[in-house]
Amino acid sequence: MRIKDAGDMTSKAQETTAAVSRQRHRGQPYVGQPMERLEDAAILTGRGRYGDDLGVKPGTLHAAIVRSPHAHAELGRIDATAALDAPGVHAVLTGADLVAWSRPFVVAVKAPMEQWALAMDRVRYVGEPVAVVVAESRALAEDALDLVRVTYRVLPPVVSIESALDEDAAILHPGVGANVVSDRRFRYGEPEAAFAAAPHRVTLTAHYPRNTCTPIECGVVIAEFLPGDEGYDVTSNFMGPFSLHAVMAMALKVPANRLRHKAPRDSGGSFGVKQAVFPYAVLMCLASRKAGAPVKWVEDRLEHLSAATSATARLSTLEAAVNAEGRILALSYDQIEDCGGYLRAPEPATFYRMHGCLTGAYDIPNLLVRNRVVMTNKTPTGLVRGFGGPQVYFALERLVQRIATQLGLDPLDVYRRNFVAADAFPYRAAAGALLDSGNYQLALTRALEDGGYDELKRRRDAARAEGRLYGIGFAAIVEPSVSNMGYITTAMPAEARKKAGPKNGAIASATVSVDLLGGVVVTIASTPAGQGHMTVCAQVVADVLGVNPADVVVNVEFDTHKDAWSVAAGNYSSRFAGAVAGTVHLAALRVRDKLARIAASQFGCTPAEVEFADGRIARHGAPEFALPFARVASNAPHWSPQQLPAGEEPGLRETVFWSPPNLEAPDENDRINTSAAYGFAFDMCGVEIDRATGRVRIDRYVT
Known part of the structure; x- marks a missing residue:
């Protein structure tokens, strides 16, 4: 068997990525669509950095x-x-x-x-x-x-x-x-x-x-x-x-x-x-x-x-x-x-x-x-x-089930009676968290129905009839993401916080620029650890600018002297999708809006009539007014600034800093919305323990 050299493999991987990413139909967004990751060609051929x-x-x-x-x-x-x-x-x-x-x-x-x-x-x-x-x-x-x-x-x-x-x-x-x-x-x-x-x-x-x-x-x-x-x-x-x-x-x-x-x-x-x-x-x-x-x-x-x-x-x-x-x-x-x-x-x-x-x-x-x-x-x-989540869930969920045991209640009824009501969102928790959305009761119902709870009960009853140890456990958790950087100051008394000054927010930053040949470059301060940030950012920008993700270069290297960053920069607390990718979107919108103003002056229309799709910038309903994206994005901003509309500056580079508006510093009563968003999970597990050996066997796990 002949082993292809790394150059052959890299070329093939790049061709495949480009082919898959170009399967987009006009008007269908790239975000949410499967495509080969832009990161993987280098990693799979041993050329990762x-x-x-x-x-x-x-x-x-x-x-x-x-x-x-x-x-x-x-x-x-x-x-x-x-x-x-x-x-x-x-x-x-x-x-x-x-x-x-x-x-x-x-x-x-x-x-x-x-x-x-x-x-x-x-x-x-x-x-x-x-x-x-x-x-x-x-x-x-x-x-x-x-x-x-x-x-x-x-x-x-x-x-x-x-x-x-x-x-x-x-x-x-x-x-x-x-x-x-x-x-x-x-x-x-x-x-x-x-x-x-x-x-x-x-x-x-x-x-x-x-x-x-x-x-x-x-x-x-x-x-x-x-x-x-x-x-x-x-x-x-x-x-x-x-x-x-x-x-x-x-x-x-x-x-x-x-x-x-x-x-x-x-x-x-x-x-x-x-x-x-x-x-x-x-x-x-x-x-x-x-x-x-x-x-x-x-x-x-x-x-x-x-x-x-x-x-x-x-x-x-x-x-x-x-x-x-x-x-x-x-x-x-x-x-x-x-x-x-x-x-x-x-x-x-x-x-x-x-x-x-x-x-x-x-x-x-x-x-x-x-x-x-x-x-x-x-x-x-x-x-x-x-960090911090399992320490809370482990104790709180055991307490909820102990309540059911001690009072002789069905644990599922205890969950239903205590869940935040579906019509109560956004819900402010006692200590300050602003639970943004959810329907916890419906999630429980779907877990039971789709997970086959009735069947698990029959298995449990049959196992217990034979003297075996079989149980069904549940857990319901609220998992925060995009940490409020002010939460750590809750460790300080209010008077000490007042002296130090308020701390809050979850600032994310992103830069989208277009070079003198119309190439799009994205720079983020997110230090990914394998999640695919390059691919997602390319998809986000491609949807805004109407180009192909394979034609967008995403820079995830980080340099505090050259890149836009702030106190919350980094890769933690599930903040990429909620904060970083959204900030990339905002920066891309600014680039698009500037290009729309430039193109509108050339097409004789309003910026609202300019469309971005399939690598072209066009006037709505007028196919004769259509130019390649690279031509519009490079010409006036870089090569011919005299063509810029009045008030527009040369160049095409936008940096955005963004922080969730619902993240405030702890108040004088120590209430703090510790994160920007809160997910919900309801889990169910059927488990058997061997009486003689203590061996644990997970029969079914549903989340």
């Missing part, structure tokens, strides 16, 4: 990190003498270097605790960076790791939420004086009165465990300290949110415009965990400064598994005030969040991303909340997939 594929400058050195083997210990002497004498080693960065060049990372909670890019006084989790060896190759740097001598005085570790609260627990941050670094209470409605009057109280304690994700590609950082007063140039596969660009700049003690941060086109997945690359971006900038050369670091799989990041563990005690029909009148949360050894920005985001919708899909007018953040000797936490 991932972090480790990028070229580096001659003389670039490679870093390996000395990490703590202890969960909790005082840090003693670091002797790098032997390592510095090892072949190919140029420098060893330690905490002693950091004070002059950096400062601790800022966090949202004001407490006397510090996290530097390297451990300073003590280590607080296994894998915490202690020193960085910089050498001519990664292999030489790793060889030298064993020559760095570090002394530790081991301290008792704190390994659970409960032990962190013990009076005699070891204190991770002595300046705080306790392992609780944040304790906030919230009250909405009249929960005390509702609990006093309710005939039933149902209580549940739920332990949600730490968990994480493992993308195919680990973290990559390439950093350079620039001469003079130019600051730092860093490339990493950081996914955002780019609000952390400010955190990085402050940690490096440079103005934000002296930290140029770039992201590659391709990413081998993230699931949220690449948010945790940002401390290493700072660390490698400092290593470059120490070594006097660019430095590259590629996280290996062992580093990722042991020290990258984790979702928070949460201990939740929920109590519901319930009437005889199973209607929930009030809800009380006592939540304790394990954020690991350090409160790493933007934590406690995991707590507060869901704060506005803690009542879930249910119409519950009264709410009490207590949120405590504790430190443990585990990996610092971050934005692991769906």
Whole structure:
């Protein structure tokens, strides 16, 4: 069998993509139509541009990190003498270097605790960076790791939420004086009165465990300290949110415009965990400064598994005030969040991303909340997939079903009686979430009918008659998307927020430009991790401008010095479709409107009569007035500005910044619409457990 070379394969893939994308009929939109992804030709032929594929400058050195083997210990002497004498080693960065060049990372909670890019006084989790060896190759740097001598005085570790609260627990941050670094209470409605009057109280304690994700590609950082007063140039596969660009700049003690941060086109997945690359971006900038050369670091799989990041563990005690029909009148949360050894920005985001919708899909007018953040000797936490959501759903959905069990009700009736009514949307939840739309009752009905609930009940009854363990479970969730950047400030008291100034919004940015030969280029600040952003943006612009998606180039590489971006830039919280793609649409509309005005002056009609379709710009109802898109888009804006109508400027480039109008800062009563939109899911699962082995068998899953 002959294997075609990469050039043949690339050409064939491009031809196929073009052929499929040109199957559009006049007037039929591209958005929503299947087509081969524009990203895939490069990826499938091994020509993707991932972090480790990028070229580096001659003389670039490679870093390996000395990490703590202890969960909790005082840090003693670091002797790098032997390592510095090892072949190919140029420098060893330690905490002693950091004070002059950096400062601790800022966090949202004001407490006397510090996290530097390297451990300073003590280590607080296994894998915490202690020193960085910089050498001519990664292999030489790793060889030298064993020559760095570090002394530790081991301290008792704190390994659970409960032990962190013990009076005699070891204190991770002595300046705080306790392992609780944040304790906030919230009250909405009249929960005390509702609990006093309710005939039933149902209580549940739920332990949600730490968990994480493992993308195919680990973290990559390439950093350079620039001469003079130019600051730092860093490339990493950081996914955002780019609000952390400010955190990085402050940690490096440079103005934000002296930290140029770039992201590659391709990413081998993230699931949220690449948010945790940002401390290493700072660390490698400092290593470059120490070594006097660019430095590259590629996280290996062992580093990722042991020290990258984790979702928070949460201990939740929920109590519901319930009437005889199973209607929930009030809800009380006592939540304790394990954020690991350090409160790493933007934590406690995991707590507060869901704060506005803690009542879930249910119409519950009264709410009490207590949120405590504790430190443990585990990996610092971050934005692991769906951050904050599972911690809430796991506890709340178990409570709803416990209500049914305790009151002897059908759980489906409990759902129906408590769901937000279909005619109540848009619905303002007790803590502030504005649930935009939905029909939760209809979704439940369809799940039961289409999912074969009656059949599952017959299977359950037959299995139980034979002595087998078989059950049917349900879950109803409200999942937010497009996070309001102000939600994290809910962790601060209202008076502190007033001093700091309001924070809110979910700003997205996009640029659509047309070059001097009529080619369309789109630039977004969204750092995709495999979702197909290039294809979708090309479809969006093609529909607006009447061109073919295959003829639109979408740039998803990111550069803070060249691209339009803002505090919310990045790829997280399902914000691409809701915010970024919509902003691309707005930018394309501006380009189209300008072209319509230009064409109208040439066709002798109004801009409203100009049509865009099938690669042509035409006057409605007058086929003799039709020109190729490229000709109109390139001629007057680029080649012949004298043809521009009065008041039109040369060039054809539009940049749009947009933020959802329904995202406001937390109010004085701590109400916050935490996201721009809220999806709903109702799930049903038939499951059997083997009595002898404990083996779990999923019989049917319906969502």
